[in-house]
Amino acid sequence: KNQWAYEEPSESMLFILLLFQLASILPLSLFCPSECVCVSDGLASVSADIFQGLVNLTELNLSKNQIAKLDANVFQGMTSLNDLNLSGNLLRKLPQTLFHNLVQLKSLILYSNQLETLENEIPPQLFWHLPSLLTLTLSNNQLQYLPAEKQLMGHMPRLQELYLYNTNLNTVPWNLFANMTGLRALNFHYNEKLSSLPRDLFCCQTNLQKLSLKYNNLQHLHPDQFSQLVSLKILLLNDNVLQSLSSRIFHNLPNLAKLELSHNHLSYLPGDVFEGADSLQSVTLGHNRWDCVCNIMDFVEWIKKNQRVKKNMFHFESFPRIKSIFLIKAFIVFCCIHIFLWGFKIS
Numbered sequence: 001k002n003q004w005a006y007e008e009p010s011e012s013m014l015f016i017l018l019l020f021q022l023a024s025i026l027p028l029s030l031f032c033p034s035e036c037v038c039v040s041d042g043l044a045s046v047s048a049d050i051f052q053g054l055v056n057l058t059e060l061n062l063s064k065n066q067i068a069k070l071d072a073n074v075f076q077g078m079t080s081l082n083d084l085n086l087s088g089n090l091l092r093k094l095p096q097t098l099f100h101n102l103v104q105l106k107s108l109i110l111y112s113n114q115l116e117t118l119e120n121e122i123p124p125q126l127f128w129h130l131p132s133l134l135t136l137t138l139s140n141n142q143l144q145y146l147p148a149e150k151q152l153m154g155h156m157p158r159l160q161e162l163y164l165y166n167t168n169l170n171t172v173p174w175n176l177f178a179n180m181t182g183l184r185a186l187n188f189h190y191n192e193k194l195s196s197l198p199r200d201l202f203c204c205q206t207n208l209q210k211l212s213l214k215y216n217n218l219q220h221l222h223p224d225q226f227s228q229l230v231s232l233k234i235l236l237l238n239d240n241v242l243q244s245l246s247s248r249i250f251h252n253l254p255n256l257a258k259l260e261l262s263h264n265h266l267s268y269l270p271g272d273v274f275e276g277a278d279s280l281q282s283v284t285l286g287h288n289r290w291d292c293v294c295n296i297m298d299f300v301e302w303i304k305k306n307q308r309v310k311k312n313m314f315h316f317e318s319f320p321r322i323k324s325i326f327l328i329k330a331f332i333v334f335c336c337i338h339i340f341l342w343g344f345k346i347s
């Protein structure tokens, strides 16, 4: 049973709202010249020719249905499509050629499906023919791992935003983002099994401004992990299990303004760790395992010299919430004397 609501084009833009509850085989091109919103409580499948003739359609919203399968040719003629929203469905598999004709597509939303990579549910080169794509969202799927040989993404210099959070990834191939040289924002968080990153993962993102790696399980970062990210402004590393950071890890980030390091296992930071990060405006350091050791003194000196940088919640496990630098230094001196005299650390 179908229900159609039609509105005359008001100004230059044509707008049509389509309502349908079951898969339809009517040629939608009769009704749907430019934008198409498919609202349904349980569209379970779409037939291969349902969108036939919609060469001028620019927007298609199929979100929040029960679609579990898509025919390889279902979007074949939709060469004008700009936005495709498939979020909130039950998709497990995608045919390799599904997106091959969508040369105008700017936004592809696939979050909250059941996509897995394990047994070829995500075929190789799936996103190779999307030269106009600006935003790709794959979050809230169970990808688990992405094998290097799949080369999912072809040359994609225009892609600006990639969402890969909550995808259950435990590893990624080093060249996953290599073709996304125009990337501005990478949201790669809430992957609880992700404990390390390949050294060259961010090899080619000289335009990246925001990198979110929060709520992963990162234990270690390579000293050159971020060395190519010369445009980076926001780096979120909070809520991982980082124990230490190399003194040169932020050295090539002249635009870094905001850095989140709270809720890690850091016990110590080298005194020159923020040298070169000249635009730094705020750092969060709370809820770490700051050790009461003499060699943290250099870092405390840096904090003192850089009063302009907002540092919230810098505190020691055993001496929480000291706000004054003077007290922190006094505390460290006390620790050093303690170690010198009695030979053990307080922490």
Ligand SMILES: *[C@@H]1O[C@H](CO)[C@@H](O)[C@H](O)[C@H]1NC(C)=O
Pocket (backbone or CB within 6 Å): 037, 038, 039, 040, 061, 062, 063, 064, 085
């Ligand atoms: C797309 O469709 C869903 C489900 O019907 C609706 O909730 C959402 O607002 C629509 N989005 C847009 C941009 O029209």
Ligand SMILES: *[C@@H]1O[C@H](CO)[C@@H](O)[C@H](O)[C@H]1NC(C)=O
Pocket (backbone or CB within 6 Å): 029, 033, 053, 054, 055, 056
């Ligand atoms: C698509 O748009 C073009 C140009 O506006 C028009 O000539 C053509 O008839 C349209 N095609 C369909 C199938 O509506």
Ligand SMILES: *[C@@H]1O[C@H](CO)[C@@H](O)[C@H](O)[C@H]1NC(C)=O
Pocket (backbone or CB within 6 Å): 063, 064, 085, 086, 087, 088, 107, 109
């Ligand atoms: C896609 O659909 C979801 C769910 O209906 C909606 O919340 C979201 O805003 C849509 N995204 C875009 C870019 O239209």
Ligand SMILES: *[C@@H]1O[C@H](CO)[C@@H](O)[C@H](O)[C@H]1NC(C)=O
Pocket (backbone or CB within 6 Å): 151, 152, 153, 154, 155, 156, 175, 176, 178, 179
């Ligand atoms: C990047 O894109 C080019 C051209 O589309 C392709 O040959 C290459 O294999 C891609 N690399 C990766 C790592 O996907």
